[in-house]
Amino acid sequence: MRIVFDLGGSVIMPENPSSEKIKEYAKVFKKLKDEGHEIAIVVGGGKTARDYIRLARELNANDSLCDTLGILSTRLNALILAIALNDYSIKKIPTNFEEAEIILSTGKIPVLGGTHPAHxxxxxxxxxxxxxxxxxxxIGTNVDGVYNKDPKKFKDAKKYSKLSFEELVNIAISSSLKAGSSSVIDPLAAKIIERAKIKTVVVKGEPEELLKAVKGESDGTVIE
Structure with missing residues (x-):
């Protein structure tokens, strides 16, 4: 099976990043690769990006420069994971999809950060x-699925076990417009998932949960 993993920056690079935790992620990806799966990974910026963007804004940087810093930060995080993957990956972070596909075709695991400003x-x-x-x-995030509102703020938040592609888009758009609601997938990502009809699983971004998602044993949200 060909799988793309989307690891949120706050998952892979929290307030106090741990090399041991990053090794746990690498172990899961190596295991899946050894089982015959083709894997690509996209890593978010997390605290690394937030810190640099905050500093840049204090220095009166515009949004375009902040986007650039955010992309560079995601690539730093991606390189850390690529290093942990050893010979399963390469120490070159792709800057576009074509480069990622070339790495995938060599039998290695491409690890990406950001590619386009404002994405x-x-x-x-x-x-x-x-x-x-x-x-x-x-999609590995800091919550265990897609909810109708932010479960960290609302005790009565409802988690969806399954969603259609159209339902995902509606939730993502609604969440981007309404205060007090939260979606772990932004509208653009949701629209791409819908048009390509990509089966998607949203889970808590822990190593063992990523493994369960591939095996169909996750209790996260399945979109198909």
């Missing part, structure tokens, strides 16, 4: 999944 890494992961005709997109 989230969710959108990059969805776009990459479409570009390489992935069978599955696994």
């Amino acid at each position: 989230t890494t969710d959108a990059v992961a969805a776009g990459l999944a479409e570009f390489i005709n992935a069978d599955l997109l696994v």
Whole structure:
């Protein structure tokens, strides 16, 4: 199976990043690769990006420069994971989908960060999944699925176990417009998932949960 993993920056690079935790992620990806799956990974910016963007804004940087810093930050995080993957990956972070596909064709695991200004890494992961005709997109976030509102703020938030592509788009758009609601997938990523009809699983971004998502054993949200 050809799989794209979308790892949120706050998952792979939290407040206090741990080399041991990054090794755990690498172990999961190596295991899946050894089982015969083709894997590509997109990594978010997390605290790394937030810190640089905050500093840039304090220095009166415009949004375009902040986008550039955000992309560079995601690529730093991607390189850390690529290093942990050892010979399963290469120490060159692709800057576009074509480069990622070339690395994939050599039997290695491409690890990407951002590619386009104003695009989230969710959108990059969805776009990459479409570009390489992935069978599955696994989104690892700091919550365990898609909810009707932010579960960290609202105790009565409802998690969806399954969604259609159209339902995902409607939730993503609604969440981007309404205060007090939250979606873990941005509208552009949702639209790409819908048009390409990519089976997607949203899970808590822990190593074991990523593995369960591939095996069909996750209790996250399945979109198909």
